[in-house]
Amino acid sequence: MKSMRKLLPVVMIATFIVACKKNNDNPNAINPTDKSFLIQTYLASKAEIKLGQLALTKAGSPAVQNFGQRIIADYKELQLDLMAVASKINFPLTDTVLISSRTTSALNELNGSAFDSEYMRSDALSQRNMLDIFQNELNSGNNTYVRYYFLNKYIDQVRAFYIEADSLSRKL
Numbered sequence: 001m002k003s004m005r006k007l008l009p010v011v012m013i014a015t016f017i018v019a020c021k022k023n024n025d026n027p028n029a030i031n032p033t034d035k036s037f038l039i040q041t042y043l044a045s046k047a048e049i050k051l052g053q054l055a056l057t058k059a060g061s062p063a064v065q066n067f068g069q070r071i072i073a074d075y076k077e078l079q080l081d082l083m084a085v086a087s088k089i090n091f092p093l094t095d096t097v098l099i100s101s102r103t104t105s106a107l108n109e110l111n112g113s114a115f116d117s118e119y120m121r122s123d124a125l126s127q128r129n130m131l132d133i134f135q136n137e138l139n140s141g142n143n144t145y146v147r148y149y150f151l152n153k154y155i156d157q158v159r160a161f162y163i164e165a166d167s168l169s170r171k172l
Contacts, residue, residue: 026142028089028143028144028145029142029143030089030091030142030143030146031140031141031142031143033136033137033140033141033142034091034137034141034142034143034146034147035091036136037133037134037136037137037141037146037150038082038085038086038091038093038146039093040133041078041082041130041133041150042079042082042083042086042093044126044129044130044133045075045076045078045079045082046079047104047126048071048072048075048123048126049071049072049075049076049079050104051068051071051104051107051119051122051123051126052067052068052069052071052072052075053068053072054068054104054107054108054119055067055068055071055115055119056068056069056072058107058108058110058111058112058115058119059112059115059116059119060111060112060113060115060116061113061116061172063168064115064116064119064120064168064172067120067123067161067164067165067168068119070161071123071161074157074161078150078154078157081149081150081153081154082150085145085146085149085150088145089143089145089146106118107119107122113172116168116172117169117172120165120168120169120172121169123161123165123169124162124165124166124169126165127158127159127161127162127165127166128162130158130162131155131158131159131162134150134151134154134155134158137150137151138151
């Protein structure tokens, strides 16, 4: 009987842990990290597209213009995928774009090589931030579809953009 009294609290705690774990183990559940990932990635893609379009008209270097064109194309694809995934998991992505007007307006004032160096420096930081968003989703996200779809499809692209932007910013 005494051993049962000692065992009862252990069994109760174990039952509580298992019950809590079952609620969090649903791979389709969307946790705050998943929501943040979808919103931050959506906003970042909008900003990348806008700044890429600016690069097409302001850049002096053909390499920077080409980079801007590829940013536009790839981030438009990512954005469409984000909206499709958000729809699939019933998470509304509203168009509440909070693009950093400071970066956009600062770049808008520049042309040619001055634009090129500032755009590439800024975009290297932006791509690094995007990699951090992806890493956070990998570490703490819950929805399996969100985690692995974007990581498998886009992380290498984002990493390649970061490396290229960083390299170009050092050359300009």
